[in-house]
Amino acid sequence: MKLETMVKQRAVLEEEQGEEEAMEMRRLELWKHEKRDGFHPPPPTAAAPPPMPACDEATLVPPLNFAMVDDGIFRSGFPAAANFRFLKSLNLRSIVYLCPEPYPETNTEFLAKNGIKLHQFGIEGRKEPFVNIPDEKIREVLKVVLDERNQPLLIHCKRGKHRTGCVVGCLRKLQNWCLSSVFDEYQRFAAAKARSTDQRFMELFDISSLKHLTPSHC
């Protein structure tokens, strides 16, 4: 399914942006394709591979606090233009954006060019002691995140610490992770900025109405 999407994206690219960008897209497609087929070294009799560009040109810059959450689910802080080449390599179908501020034009253009759908959930990034995390909104976010039709997807807020951390924490509860492991993961990203209010929110977050979305049906 992912490969089909790539072919579609490539056709759109070739039409809209010319051959150069389509060439780059094909190279990224090769990445994914070869990854799925295995990383095995070529047999000794294989012909030498065609010359490739120098590695410096291919350097990828993941967004701040980037990490893989699960198959097809990534998390990060706000992606800047410097991260776009890296994001392309993820073959994203959607971005789940957790801030109320409008999405920047550069980012919106990047999404349009690459056929990536934006799901925005405006959650205020309040600091303690004025935190009021909208339980119902997090529930809606999780429905979008867990719907495989939206994957691969990237969840991000501003720093990838609090709002993103809470969403991922609630997802881990749905995956039946024990609470101390949920907190460990939250703290790994929030570090010195970890908030006890966020952790209390995750602890009290009621997952019962979302059970049907989980793989365990528990």
Next chain:
Amino acid sequence: MKLETMVKQRAVLEEEQGEEEAMEMRRLELWKHEKRDGFHPPPPTAAAPPPMPACDEATLVPPLNFAMVDDGIFRSGFPAAANFRFLKSLNLRSIVYLCPEPYPETNTEFLAKNGIKLHQFGIEGRKEPFVNIPDEKIREVLKVVLDERNQPLLIHCKRGKHRTGCVVGCLRKLQNWCLSSVFDEYQRFAAAKARSTDQRFMELFDISSLKHLTPSHC
């Protein structure tokens, strides 16, 4: 391929350990199967699902410093018996163990029961300033890690900070991540225990001889 492995594992389980464990394995298989097919809610007309065990029974305890590195590649600290149910849910084919100490009997038994192959690379966990990270051994580790026939796999050392952090850092270099992102990720797991010698090792690690293992062929 993963599903085939699961079926084989189940047959072995049924033969060796009786119906109870095989039932549990089937439940885990259902997890993965349903995950691949999507997390969509059942249609309103669907019959009620069969009763499942209470959630408390299903609570999973990931090992210390557990995280997903990439498709089919996980990292963590040393798994204890409390983590075995969680590890089962990952459907691992291999464990890449980075310490010279013999693998504990309980863990070896768990691996044997579940058809998981152990790849041990005895790297000393020396502290600064006596660090001497074996370049060639890390290279051998990466060959095993990047071979899809060994995946899904878990890389672990004792704390999941230094030896595991170096292996993952070198893997990120192969994926063309910029060095500051490689260091960010290393520090997220090592936190206050981050070592400048580890970071220097990752910076100087020569990936040129491993390029054929990467998806980019760069």
